[in-house]
Amino acid sequence: LEIAKNKIVLIVEYDGTDYCGFQFQDNGATIQDELEKALFKLTTEKTRIVGASRTDTGVHARGQVVSFFSASRLVPAEFPAGLDYYLPQDIAVVAAYQVNPEFDVQRSAVSREYLYRIWNRPSRSPLLRRYCQHVKATLDVEQMNEAAQLVVGELDLASFVTELSRSVVRSTVRRVFEARVEREGEEVRFSIRAQSFLPHQVRNTIGSLIRVGLGKMGIEDFKKILEEKTPGLARPTAPAKGLVLVKVNYPRPLGDYHEDL
């Protein structure tokens, strides 16, 4: 006799500072570890969770989406507070939904949104030190935004990955829907929405855009990097701490995917 299991989806927020990224690893604590441990404490089930977006070491999330199967009698609304009780303070479950088993947090997603934050004044910011890269010289945000528009569209972004990453991905073509660089006081924010991302794509893109913003490189140079389709050209890889996974988008609100159950 098989026990019926439900597919549960969670929206998770975390401060990635003290973690080796989202996905399970041998050499350090990950968000996945902590979530699976908390699920075990709450439900006594050993479950494997799947995340919509693999965030790297030190990268944060406001809206990571994860799923797992559970035979627990808990209703979805009981998961957030139940898991938060066992989770460390730097991870929290914002919402939970029951979905069809066919719903796939990765494949059902239509786009992901990332934000990269830069603290842009001569002196560092103690209050934002965990969440922003510090760039001392004033960035030309208009130039950066103009260059950012060049990576919007369905494009071969081979120059925005490393040689190593190039060898593990099937294709370096990605569909970027929107990219924007804007200033809010002493903060410069780079937001980008794409169907999916290549490894380190956002951090290599903003690393290059910062060079444009500092006048070390013109928009034409940025265009050349894109056109040469050569791994390693877009650099440096900006520090992880400035990056946050803001949202994963699906065709319907997550609460609608239980309809056919």
Added chain:
Amino acid sequence: LEIAKNKIVLIVEYDGTDYCGFQFQDNGATIQDELEKALFKLTTEKTRIVGASRTDTGVHARGQVVSFFSASRLVPAEFPAGLDYYLPQDIAVVAAYQVNPEFDVQRSAVSREYLYRIWNRPSRSPLLRRYCQHVKATLDVEQMNEAAQLVVGELDLASFVTELSRSVVRSTVRRVFEARVEREGEEVRFSIRAQSFLPHQVRNTIGSLIRVGLGKMGIEDFKKILEEKTPGLARPTAPAKGLVLVKVNYPRPLGDYHEDL
């Protein structure tokens, strides 16, 4: 022969999480300690610094203003990066100016601005956990803002201090210029500008305003607290971590106070 000393003023930002407040204490590290240690390392002078606003244990600052006398040959513009080199990552010097010896960071100030941040949704925020109080139930921000207007003016705020604080201040009358409660997404922000503040005034005010926002108390009850002028009535004292000293205002820009030197 006396060595000529210059009066230097610094604008300081800090994350107060790991400090026992601004002012020197026997039982733990303070912002003043760290600044004096860094000044000694930079200038080899043992100096005593004075702060414009005493922030409590765990309270943050974006614009604390401090002053000290120095015989150093450094020009003011050399202090921020010089001190940041020796300061821990949770304290930074944003700017430095030379001023007349008559300029007094406390007495020359015309007003101080504080901000209190509340994270207002059922689940906690890992990303803002050091900088916001968490209130799970939805706050009625309009009611809170209406009540906040009652503490604007030149008023006897005796109900907003403790019995102990009452006994150490000369008067409980304070001049509050502006108070505002507003929502920005899942965050509720209370900003208040006054000539000066009583001990714990901001945290007791927002503690009471939260009770109004939760419907545990009406605006009339809030008014009664104010009118009864009895220490301890306005409570609870909201947690320190939500509070930040935003700015200290002077009649002229700080850069103008060296004119007569």
